[in-house]
Amino acid sequence: MNNNDILIRLRYALDIKDTDMIKIFKLGNLDISREELRVLLTKQKEEDELPQDAVCDNHTLEAFLNGLITFKRGKAPMKNGVAPKPSFLITSQSNVNNVMLKKVKIALALTSDDMLDVLRLAGVYVSDSELSAILRKEGHRNYKECGDRYARNFLKGLAIKYRE
Numbered sequence: 697m698n699n700n701d702i703l704i705r706l707r708y709a710l711d712i713k714d715t716d717m718i719k720i721f722k723l724g725n726l727d728i729s730r731e732e733l734r735v736l737l738t739k740q741k742e743e744d745e746l747p748q749d750a751v752c753d754n755h756t757l758e759a760f761l762n763g764l765i766t767f768k769r770g771k772a773p774m775k776n777g778v779a780p781k782p783s784f785l786i787t788s789q790s791n792v793n794n795v796m797l798k799k800v801k802i803a804l805a806l807t808s809d810d811m812l813d814v815l816r817l818a819g820v821y822v823s824d825s826e827l828s829a830i831l832r833k834e835g836h837r838n839y840k841e842c843g844d845r846y847a848r849n850f851l852k853g854l855a856i857k858y859r860e
Contacts, residue, residue: 697844699752702796702851703760704737709854717760717769724763724782726756735744754786761799768803791834797850798831812854820846 721728731818762782829840
């Protein structure tokens, strides 16, 4: 699953309008035009030769996820008079799904039980410890890489929960 696909599925699952998408990107410190957004939200095939501006890179996806947190939860409180900078955790293509799950969990204020329920809606049964391993910080001894199957089914479960 590529980053464009994650963006498209998140938009559908949470029923986000174009104007809100642009606001969310802006909250994530990335200015994007309506035309650029339309290109990003076009379904891409892995084997297609994509124009460079059509690919949603890791920084763009994470800017959207950071903006989504701010959009849903509000701005983070200042510490010592300084606003905290949003963290960029995606270091490689292998941890994109883990970061997406963590940041969507934060944005929607989901508990681990809520996440397990969302996965169950999609027909996936995960143990509490397995979910905990996926949500751990990369480099932790119990960290587990989140595969596309879990990420895809989590987004499917979100669509079932929020759109029905």
